[in-house]
Amino acid sequence: MADGTAPEVEGAAAQAARIEAGRVLFAQPCTFLRGVVDLAGLPASGLPEVAFSGRSNVGKSSLVNALTGRNTLARTSNTPGRTQEINLFALGPDGRPRLMLADLPGHGFARAPKAKVDAWTRLVNAYLKGRPPLRRVLLLVDARHGLKSVDRTVMGLLDGAAVNYQVVLTKADKLGIKAVAEQQAATVAALREHVAAHPQVLVTSAQTGAGIPELRAALAEIAQPPAP
Numbered sequence: 182m183a184d185g186t187a188p189e190v191e192g193a194a195a196q197a198a199r200i201e202a203g204r205v206l207f208a209q210p211c212t213f214l215r216g217v218v219d220l221a222g223l224p225a226s227g228l229p230e231v232a233f234s235g236r237s238n239v240g241k242s243s244l245v246n247a248l249t250g251r252n253t254l255a256r257t258s259n260t261p262g263r264t265q266e267i268n269l270f271a272l273g274p275d276g277r278p279r280l281m282l283a284d285l286p287g288h289g290f291a292r293a294p295k296a297k298v299d300a301w302t303r304l305v306n307a308y309l310k311g312r313p314p315l316r317r318v319l320l321l322v323d324a325r326h327g328l329k330s331v332d333r334t335v336m337g338l339l340d341g342a343a344v345n346y347q348v349v350l351t352k353a354d355k356l357g358i359k360a361v362a363e364q365q366a367a368t369v370a371a372l373r374e375h376v377a378a379h380p381q382v383l384v385t386s387a388q389t390g391a392g393i394p395e396l397r398a399a400l401a402e403i404a405q406p407p408a409p
């Protein structure tokens with residue numbers, strides 16, 4: 182390079198700057214705005230939004246908590262079907278939030294009455310297809326199980342609506358390093374034919390914090406830039 186800096190050194194410096202931007206963003210306050218049961222209840226905030234989607238019990242609410250460093254911001258449970266509304270959280274300095282987080286009800290099996298599950302599935306699908314500020318959908322997939330047919334249905338919906346999405350493997354602490362790497366490689370390969378999918382698959386654990394700095398960094402690139 183012209184200034185004598187080796188490319189790998191420049192790459193490492195750029196990555197460190199991304200990680201730092203993510204740390205700074207998620208060190209800001211995060212406040213629960215509201216839970217909505219129909220699209221009309223969604224605020225027109227003008228903020229970029231990122232949604233946490235995936236099968237029931239995959240760890241969506243836990244990931245919101247791990248990212249924001251708050252254990253009880255989003256309610257979690259061992260029972261699939263815990264989150265039954267679209268819960269919105271504003272992240273950023275008081276009065277000047279930079280990013281909206283949307284913790285969604287899960288897809289697929291849930292321990293709740295069928296009529297209720299059908300209603301929130303319709304809500305989530307309508308939200309995923311038609312929410313203008315939605316910049317990225319994080320499609321959470323249990324690292325032990327990989328992509329399931331309900332995930333492929335959601336991927337088809339997002340491809341069709343041209344909504345950018347990124348697969349995040351969760352609960353990586355429940356698998357060995359080799360098995361996680363194999364699941365990651367298989368998922369990357371499966372995403373190649375999906376036009377709206379981000380090519381990078383992130384690996385996380387809400388329990389150990391693995392992958393959380395990297396996911397924060399990815400979301401900092403979507404957030405509104407900090408005020409000068």
Ligand SMILES: Nc1nc2c(ncn2[C@@H]2O[C@H](COP(=O)(O)OP(=O)(O)OP(=O)(O)O)[C@@H](O)[C@H]2O)c(=O)[nH]1
Pocket residue numbers: 236237238239240241242243244256257258259260261262263264265285286287288351352353354355385386387388389
């Ligand atoms: N070991 C481990 N357990 C996790 C992790 N993330 C979530 N869990 C557990 O998985 C269960 C479900 O977590 P939630 O965060 O409630 O999952 P969810 O996707 O929001 O579930 P619904 O709202 O029901 O769709 C809880 O018992 C969590 O403690 C993780 O990274 N590692």
Ligand SMILES: [Mg+2]
Pocket residue numbers: 241242243256257263264284285
């Ligand atoms: Mg939840």
